Amino acid sequence: MTRLKAIRIALWVAVAVLTATTVGVFMIRETETPANAAIGGPFTLEDAGGKPVTEAVFTGKPHLIFFGYTHCPDVCPTTLADMTVLLDDLGPAGKDLVIAFITVDPERDTPEVLKSYLSSFSPQIVGLTGTDAEIADVVSAYRAYRRKVPGEAGEYTMDHTASVYLFDDTGDFRGTIDLSETDDVRLAKVKRLLGIG
Incomplete structure (x- = not known):
């Protein structure tokens, strides 16, 4: 060789x-x-009325979860407006759909702030907040992301996951809605989730 x-x-x-x-x-x-x-898990947070809320709010109902914050300049208000339009497009077929807006900025997003902010969107959207540790636990359980970005004069913004999570009525994760998708694509995904499309 x-x-x-x-x-x-x-x-x-x-x-x-x-x-x-x-x-x-x-x-x-x-x-x-x-x-x-698994994506998700048990939690105890507060709703916009200051009432304790657990993951039981989703039991037996299809639900969407979006992580954001009230001082968000564009992604959050746009997504919540899109979700409001989505609910309008669904009409009565979406009556059991729960949409939760979970803050990634509990330092500023008190129940009162959430209540005022969400008044511009569908009343079907539930605002949730809590202590920083509680929010950190929920972010981790849902495999989401958040990071505080310091700005000038003590101000800050939050980097965060911008997708909307879709869960069926058994609590199983079924995918996401992306901000770049069209209204038709978003609607089709939610209709499939509801078993009507």
């Missing part, structure tokens, strides 16, 4: 070992974090 042939064989063996190792690592990761791992 020539030296060149031996080097080629050694390289192919190395490639095979590396490929097997890579596949093994991804299989282990897939086992540790399955694609259908």
Whole structure:
């Protein structure tokens, strides 16, 4: 066997070992974090009336959850306006749909602030707040994201997940609505969730 042939064989063996190792690592990761791992979980927060609310508010009802905050300059009011239009488009078919707006900024978003802010949108949208620790737990349970971004003179904004989470009446996660989707696409997704489309 020539030296060149031996080097080629050694390289192919190395490639095979590396490929097997890579596949093994991804299989282990897939086992540790399955694609259908739970999104959501128990929580205790306050609604815009200051009343304690748990995840039981969603029991037996299809629901949408959106994480945002009242000082948001564009994404949040746009999304809530879209959800208001969506509810109008659904009409009576959407009467059991629960939409929750969970703040990522409990420092500023008290129940009173949420109540005032949400008065511009559908009354079917429920505002939820809590302590920073309670909000952190909910954000984590729903695999969402939030980060405080300092600004000038003590002001700040919040980076946060901008998708709307869709859950069926059994509480199973069914996907998301993206801000860039058209009204028709959003409506079709929610109709499927409600079993009417």
